[in-house]
Amino acid sequence: xxSIDWLVLLITLFGIIAYGIYxxxxxxxxxxxxxxxxxLPWYHVGLSVMATQASAITFLSAPGQAxxxxxxxxxxxxxxxxxxxxxxxxxxxxxxxxKVFTAYEYLETRFDARVRILTALLFLxxxxxxxxxxxxAPAIILSTILGxxxxxxxxxxxxxxxxxxxxGGTKAISYTHIQQMMIVTLAMIIAGWMTxxxxxxxxxxxxxxxVAGKAGRxxxxxxxxDPDSRYNVWSGLxxxxxxxxxxxxxxxxxxxxxxxxxxxxxSRLGLLMNGLLKVPMQFLILLVGVLVFxxxxxxxxxxxxxxxxxxxLKQSPYAGEYQLLEIKHRNLxxxxxxxxxxxxxxLDTDNNTQLNQARVTLREADAAIATVxxxxxGLIQKNNPTADTSDVNYIFLRFVLDYxxxxxxxxxxxxxxxxxxxxxxxxxxxxASTTVVDIYKRVVHQKDADAHYLxxxxxxxxxxxxxxxxxxxxxxRLGSMIEAVNILGSLFYGVILGVxxxxxxxxxxxxxxxxxxxxxxxxxxxxxxxxxxxxxxxLNLIGCVLVIGIAWLLEKLLxxxxxxxPVTKKPV
Amino acid sequence: MLILPALVCxxxxxxxxxxxxxxxxxVRSWSRLYAIVxxxxxxxxxxxxxxxxxxx
Numbered sequence: 001x002x003s004i005d006w007l008v009l010l011i012t013l014f015g016i017i018a019y020g021i022y023x024x025x026x027x028x029x030x031x032x033x034x035x036x037x038x039x040l041p042w043y044h045v046g047l048s049v050m051a052t053q054a055s056a057i058t059f060l061s062a063p064g065q066a067x068x069x070x071x072x073x074x075x076x077x078x079x080x081x082x083x084x085x086x087x088x089x090x091x092x093x094x095x096x097x098x099k100v101f102t103a104y105e106y107l108e109t110r111f112d113a114r115v116r117i118l119t120a121l122l123f124l125x126x127x128x129x130x131x132x133x134x135x136x137a138p139a140i141i142l143s144t145i146l147g148x149x150x151x152x153x154x155x156x157x158x159x160x161x162x163x164x165x166x167x168g169g170t171k172a173i174s175y176t177h178i179q180q181m182m183i184v185t186l187a188m189i190i191a192g193w194m195t196x197x198x199x200x201x202x203x204x205x206x207x208x209x210x211v212a213g214k215a216g217r218x219x220x221x222x223x224x225x226d227p228d229s230r231y232n233v234w235s236g237l238x239x240x241x242x243x244x245x246x247x248x249x250x251x252x253x254x255x256x257x258x259x260x261x262x263x264x265x266x267s268r269l270g271l272l273m274n275g276l277l278k279v280p281m282q283f284l285i286l287l288v289g290v291l292v293f294x295x296x297x298x299x300x301x302x303x304x305x306x307x308x309x310x311x312x313l314k315q316s317p318y319a320g321e322y323q324l325l326e327i328k329h330r331n332l333x334x335x336x337x338x339x340x341x342x343x344x345x346x347l348d349t350d351n352n353t354q355l356n357q358a359r360v361t362l363r364e365a366d367a368a369i370a371t372v373x374x375x376x377x378g379l380i381q382k383n384n385p386t387a388d389t390s391d392v393n394y395i396f397l398r399f400v401l402d403y404x405x406x407x408x409x410x411x412x413x414x415x416x417x418x419x420x421x422x423x424x425x426x427x428x429x430x431x432a433s434t435t436v437v438d439i440y441k442r443v444v445h446q447k448d449a450d451a452h453y454l455x456x457x458x459x460x461x462x463x464x465x466x467x468x469x470x471x472x473x474x475x476x477r478l479g480s481m482i483e484a485v486n487i488l489g490s491l492f493y494g495v496i497l498g499v500x501x502x503x504x505x506x507x508x509x510x511x512x513x514x515x516x517x518x519x520x521x522x523x524x525x526x527x528x529x530x531x532x533x534x535x536x537x538x539l540n541l542i543g544c545v546l547v548i549g550i551a552w553l554l555e556k557l558l559x560x561x562x563x564x565x566p567v568t569k570k571p572v
Numbered sequence: 573m574l575i576l577p578a579l580v581c582x583x584x585x586x587x588x589x590x591x592x593x594x595x596x597x598x599v600r601s602w603s604r605l606y607a608i609v610x611x612x613x614x615x616x617x618x619x620x621x622x623x624x625x626x627x628x
Contacts, residue, residue: 042594074620081613085606213627220620233617265594268602275609279616 001401005410012183012414013160016176016421020164023175029450033169033457034101034433036260044174045270048257048426049248050278051177054184056138056420057485058285064305064395066289067296070219072231074286076486076537077279079240083248084275088268090504091249096264101437102430103255103500110503111511113442118518119499120438123252124431126492128464130485131427132471138420139472141397141413144308151473157420158469165425166461170260173425180418185281187415188288190408191400195291198403200298207344208294214343214359215297215366217290230535239537242544243490246497252430253423292399297340303329303373305391305398309380316383322376329372336365424468431464432457487536491529494543495522501544502551509551513558517551 001009027033040048065073091103100106104123108116139153164172196205203211212218222232229235248254248271261267303326304310313322342358345351377389400412436457445456475484499518502509525543529536592601599605 078613078617081609085609088602088606209623209627213624216628218624218627220624221617263594269594269596272605272609276612279613283616283620 001409001413002406004406005413008407008410009414009417012411013417016179016418017160017163019179020168020172020176020425023172024164024168027167027169027171028454030101030453030457032171033454034256034429034437036169036171036174038260039171039262040174040260040266041262042266042269042273044178045258045261045267046273046277047181048174048177048260049254049270049274050281051181051184051419051422052253052257052426053247053274053278053423054181054281054419055134055423055485056141056416057134058282059184059188059416059419060137060141060393060396062282062285063289063292064392066217066286067293067395068392070217071283071286071290072219072222074220074279074283075222075231075233075236076240077244077282078233078236079238079242080244080278081275082237082241083244084271086245087249088271091255091500092258092267092271093264094504095255095259096261096267100259102252102434103250104252104434104438107499107503108442111514114515115499115511115518116438117443118515119250119496120434122492122496122518122522123250124434124439126488127251127253127427127431128467129471130488131424131431131464131468133475133485133488134420134424134427135468135472136475137393138416140393141416144306144394144397147308154469154472157417158424158465158472161421161424161428162462162465165428165465166458169457170256170429173422173429174257174260176425177422180422183411183418184415187408187411188285191404191412192284192288192291194404194408195288195295195399199295203294203298203344207347208291210347211294211297211340211343212290214355215293215362217293227534227538230537235535235537239535239540242497242540243486243493243537246493246500246540246544247489250493250496250500252434253426254430256430256433257426289396292396295399295403298337299403300330300333301369302398304376304380305394306388307394307398309384309387309391310376312387313376313379313383318379318383322379325372325376325379329369329376332365332369332372336362336369339365428461428464428468431468432460435460435464487529490536490539490543491525492522492543494525494540495547497540498544498547498551502548506548506551509555513551513554514547517547517554520550521546 031037062073094106095103098106098109102120104116104120107119135154135158139150139157143150143153164176196203196208199208209218222229224232225234226232227235248258258267258270261270302310310322313319316322339358339362343355343362346355346358380387381389397416400409404412436453440456440460441453445452495518498521499514502514502517521543524546525539528534528542529539534542595602595605599608
């Protein structure tokens with residue numbers, strides 16, 4: 001990184017922090033601190049919801065995933081617009097009318113304190129762990145670029161966000177989210193444009209898509225119903241719907257965002273804005289990854305994208321073997337470039353025979369390259385058994401550093417930081433609000449002045465910040481982080497959603513049946529994941545159906561289950 | 573499998589009311605706005621499918 005990159009990065013980061021602190025003014029009570037005094041318009045809500053979901057992981061992993069696996073990951077988001085509609089109709093009016101601080105407060109009005117606290121605890125475990133991963137994601141970038149110690153980098157990443165989150169709470173977070181989304185969108189569009197610009201002169205945008213399509217990277221839609229396939233239309237629409245409904249409807253990091261809307265209508269509009277924009281946004285991020293893939297069809301691909309690991313290999317007893325593999329890889333790269341050039345000529349001359357031949361050569365070269373990469377990974381593992389053998393998260397970053405102009409490098413690194421800060425800040429805030437409202441105020445210390453709870457909220461934010469940083473220190477071998485976070489979410493979200501669906505739609509099911517059903521279902525979901533029963537997205541559906549089914553069964557078996565309480569009652 | 577999301581959606585559709593407060597000027601009701609969001613998704617799926625077939 002040059003001094004201009006550092007300048008862009010530092011200005012962006014300090015700009016966000018300073019703006020967050022500036023917006024912290026006027027935070028006087030719990031309502032201001034946790035829900036921005038219910039004062040924000042729809043576009044604030046919408047952008048804040050989007051910024052909370054789009055963490056650094058999104059911008060690091062997604063382009064890398066498109067590079068290795070194509071664009072099929074976009075199908076994961078197909079359930080989101082449907083979930084936004086259901087949330088707008090059901091969850092938003094209920095939460096607004098009950099004037100709750102957290103989603104779990106509602107569960108006490110419908111069931112009892114046990115269900116509320118159990119659900120809040122499941123949320124705290126899941127969110128605390130996944131926020132640790134969200135800190136780790138940008139930290140690996142810094143450690144790779146600067147050779148910093150990863151543990152110190154985690155500490156700096158998780159700590160910087162705390163400055164404005166502790167002082168300003170939700171209001172500061174929401175205002176900085178707008179700034180962050182603007183930076184992120186602008187930088188990703190420039191990155192996509194620059195990637196096409198850096199390709200050979202005769203290759204335009206549509207040519208790049210042709211090459212990506214022929215290499216199978218534009219696999220946007222898979223209509224085949226296969227429970228073992230991670231991403232297809234059905235897992236996206238059904239599994240994704242349940243995951244997104246659970247995430248947006250029951251995860252306080254999101255509920256806390258749309259409850260800041262000044263009315264039910266403003267919160268709804270914010271969510272529907274997210275429903276309209278999320279899929280195109282994810283498509284654009286993946287498209288950048290596919291363009292990077294095409295770019296590397298015309299340029300030499302690194303044999304392994306994590307430079308730290310290959311540099312370590314060069315200094316090891318395996319240096320000779322690695323050098324031979326590197327030469328082999330270089331030759332295969334040349335073969336591949338010839339095949340791509342032949343595809344281009346065949347397309348220009350409309351020669352189908354040549355096109356098919358070139359396609360076969362390309363696939364053969366790709367397969368041979370994959371074998372060489374596997375051998376290199378084997379060497380890396382032999383040299384260092386604890387090494388990170390997945391380079392998916394390094395692909396986009398390596399491209400940015402090796403090929404993009406100075407200034408833009410700084411801006412893209414700032415994007416990763418901004419996105420990370422946005423989601424981490426919202427997570428800290430939600431962890432603190434759930435801890436204070438659902439645990440501390442409900443179980444530990446029920447009646448005190450608002451100022452006391454405001455103080456406890458700030459202390460709780462700091463404690464959760466420390467916890468998440470500690471989790472980040474152990475998060476260094478999880479493969480694609482975007483998948484790791486989604487897998488973690490899928491283990492808990494289905495059960496939490498099941499509890500909320502019972503609350504909304506199954507009025508005959510009582511507190512005791514729902515509580516034990518949630519406990520049993522969580523155990524069963526973890527077991528299903530343990531025995532690798534199905535692709536992880538389906539765990540959301542399994543968890544949700546199990547909670548409803550078991551609660552119904554228990555209600556029949558336990559006739560003395562406590563009577564339902566009226567929904568209008570406000571919890572303590 | 574499709575019955576499951578329908579189980580969630582259908583009761584919620586029944587709850588739609590005719591509140592026009594906060595609606596954007598070009599939309600007459602909330603249900604129409606929901607239809608626009610779902611229609612947008614269907615359009616995206618069709619566009620993605622066309623893009624995939626066209627370029628492969």
